Amino acid sequence: QVELVESGGGLVQAGDSLRLSCQASGRTFSRNLMAWFRQAPGKEREFVAAISASGVFTRYLESVQGRFIISRDNARNLVFLHMNNLKLEDTAVYLCAVGDAWTDTPSLQGDYSHWGQGTQVTVSS
Secondary structure: OOEEEEEOOEEEEOOOOEEEEEEEEOOOOOOOOEEEEEEOOOOOOEEEEEEOOOOOOEEEOHHHOOOEEEEEEHHHOEEEEEEOOOOHHHOEEEEEEEEOOOOOOOOOHHHEEEEOOOEEEEEEO
């Protein structure tokens, strides 16, 4: 059974940094597209970042480009989201997801078959 467990969220101040982790289990995901999405209260879930199986390809939401970095450790079935210079608008529940192969449109939620429960990130002023 595939399971994704996120961790690393918390309450931080604007300008701070956080590193989120997603531990995948159930099988190896070294050949899978993986991504982070987020959902703020009262808003639709939105794509944040994606990474290809090898880590060569990445894609970001425009508003986090240059501040967030997605990475992965295939040996340990881990995916990370390094978040720097956090802003109030980054407040959300962050979820990781597993897809199939890299696509030209990794932001499409329908391309992901498994999702974690999420970890809360709250940015205060």
